[in-house]
Amino acid sequence: MPNVGVVGVQWGDEGKGKIIDILSDYADIIVRFQGGANAGHTIVAGGKRVILHLIPSGILREGKCCIIGNGVVLDPEVFVHELSELKALGYIKDDKKLMVSGLAHLIMPYHKKLDMLKESRNTKKIGTTGRGIGPAYEDKASRMGIRVIDLFDKKVLTERVKRNLEFKNFVIKKYYKNEGFQARQIVKTYSEYGKILKKYVTDTTAFLHKSIDQNKTILFEGAQGTYLDIDHGTYPYVTSSNTVSGNMASGSGAPPTSVGYILGICKAYTTRVGEGPFPTELFGEDGELMRKIGDEYGATTGRPRRCGWFDAVIVRRAVKTNGIKGLSLMKMDVLDSFEKIKICVKYKIGAKTYAEPPMSVGDYERVEPVYEEIDGWNTSLRGITKYDELPTNAKKYLKRLEELVEARIDIVSTGPERESTILLKTRLYNLRFAFLNS
Ligand code: GDP
Ligand code: IMO
Ligand code: MG
16 A cells, blocks of 8 residues: 655755655655654745644644654653644644654653763764754663653653663763753653643554554655664764664554655755765855755754765665655755756775765765766756756756666655645656545
8 A cells, every 4th residue: 555655865854844745735644753853844835934843744734643653752842842833823723633652752851961961072073963862762772761651650750760860860970070850850840741742642553553444645754864874874973763764664653564655855966964974065165055045054953054966876875775766856946056067976985986885984984976967957947846847957967867866756846835846746656645636
């Protein structure tokens, strides 16, 4: 049954939020399966710009069900804040629209503090978002974590917080020489969060199973991107979860066989925020121009994003790792004014060339990109909604990328707004979404 999964194929911020918002119109359920409030998914609709960190990007659509799955690390402070903002904007009129898995792990105040302290002490910084993601997943793996469901049993919550603080306070006070936490205060604050969360918390796995039986359409919303994946990314410069499509099932409870079509979200160039290797990074005028035109500043931290040319080596590998059936090529309009556009087709280290990304971070840093150059289109693509209206050179760019990354481009994005999108309907044959029949 072809439900749809969406993943980023670069280093995040590819434009997943925009596409998930569009596809949500044709889905019944939208589920986040990993990451946390390190994500920043932007939607521009009806003249408004909404940035979502935790709540799925389907929330702007009426009559949909948005799920925060078990694989997410949930910061209740961010959740409560985002919830009230969305309610104020009128997007959550019915509370049944939102569900939270009781199995999701909680981000605790000490996770955020440890994330910051670790970064400030570390000479080799990762450049994290400071949202406590790494420390929370560490606790999950070491079986120290506290889950959403634990919020509703004060005895359990108190016991778990105390047990954690014995260790965390030791590290924070003795190693980092910083101020520790009091269990009483955390239990009080988190019990209050629990009261707000309560009506959204449910067995989302069972709900997904029932929905599959009822033939409902599910959209899996990935956060981050393939090269931030803890296994397949540029380790250690990665996030702490599996961002690839393989995690859609474990992070939600829906079976792997329920995902039929995987859509890769991909910028027409490359960006990265935070530290780590980036072979096609541009340091001169071209990079500045991309940052300026593309408004490349982090949606979560406001940090300037590093910019560079399209890297076909990483995208081709991501296509294979994620089982991508189609790509959505984003921000084509940002390249409008470039006379020449470069595409990295392979890597070189010394005299040897490589078609696959290296395994070691040291090799990654030594990589020299081998470029192919094509003529730009030198005209505005902004807002184009039909493939036929694209200039010849833009079509040539798309075609060349398809060849290099060995995947079809099913969607092209020509502006941040919902409407600035080319849906290549005939190619989306595998989707059950209604627009196929329109
Ligand atoms: P996400 O994390 O993958 O959802 O992406 P972000 O929201 O962090 O960053 C993508 C940015 O690009 C946002 O500011 C979007 O509004 C913007 N955007 C998305 N698609 C396009 C496009 O086709 N053209 C332009 N100019 N901006 C776009
Ligand atoms: P979306 O979903 C871009 C990056 C951070 C840092 C690394 C580890 O909006 O695409 P973390 O806080 O996760 O421990 O940071 O991962 N990072 C992202 N970069 N987009 C994101 O999410 C990101 N989430 C984390 O900058 O380099
Ligand atoms: Mg983002």
